Amino acid sequence: MKVVSLVPSITEALFDLGLTEKEVVGRTKFCIHPKEKVKNVAIIGGTKNINIDKIKALQPDLILANKEENIKEQVEALMDDFKVIVTNVETIEDNYYLLKHLGKTFHKEDKAQLFNLKIYDVLNQAKISSTIKAAYLIWKNPYMTIGSDTFIHKILAEIGFENIFKDKTRYPEIETADLAEAEVIMLSSEPFPFKEKHIEELKEFYPDKKIMIVDGEAFSWYGTHIAKCEDYFKALISDFKHKFH
Incomplete structure (x- = not known):
């Protein structure tokens, strides 16, 4: 085929x-x-x-x-x-059925099931002990974030972050001032390629907040990708365990 x-x-x-x-x-x-x-x-x-x-x-x-x-x-x-x-694909359940469907279509059911089990395993292991309020930015000029009907939101929630824009949908534009409530500001590596200098720009407004670049693929690539992000999520979580409490 x-x-x-x-x-x-x-x-x-x-x-x-x-x-x-x-x-x-x-x-x-x-x-x-x-x-x-x-x-x-x-x-x-x-x-x-x-x-x-x-x-x-x-x-x-x-x-x-x-x-x-x-x-x-x-x-x-x-x-x-x-x-x-x-x-x-908006939820982890949607992703489960996507892989199941692809497995069926291409006669790779067993492999699809292994990936599904691995994804649940990776997300189950990556859990922060207490909920941390997060803002996740995907774009600059204007700043854009994620609402609750996105796959990224579901991954954040799954590993213990509370999206401060969860009352919004899709990818709303926001101002720097809207980030005040966040305990951590995550700058995604894609679609906008956030870099260290963008952390510095936000530090001028929020010198005391944790502001970090995160791997956009780990949060937004549905399919099989999360199954390969075990080490990434573990490192991310341990970063919060050490620096945050």
Whole structure:
């Protein structure tokens, strides 16, 4: 079966489940994992600007898209000619069913189940002892954060952080002043590439707060990725155990 994936984390999951470059024939330029395998797969544009002609030339049997990451009109245009599965992952349960569904589609049920068990295991082990109020920023100019109907929010909650913007939805714009309640401000490494200098900028307003860069992939890449973040989450949690109390 020839597959085109329009979603970076799903591309990674397909290879993790054991598909090869012979089966995954197209990907976006943001599909960067696993590096040594995706380099042999044709690029069909970005997640938001899909090159439909390139996809047609690949003649895939199946296209995997995502409600949030891809543009509705572009996905609908592909549906005229191809079988398209549109995924929507907002919770850890959604992610469980995504992997189950991929496992079934590609006859990799056992592998999908192992990844699902590992993800639950990783998230169960990564728990802070007391709830810490957190703000998680994904963008700058303007600052943007995450509401409660996002996958990132669910991961934060799962490991013991209380999102101070949980009364909001999707990805609201906020001001620096809105961060006052947060005990920790997390600056995600993606989609905006926050760096040390951005920590310094916020320190001018909040010299006493813990402000840190976090791995955006660990929090936002659904699919199989979290199963590989055990060490990352352990280190993150231990950082809070030591510095926070």
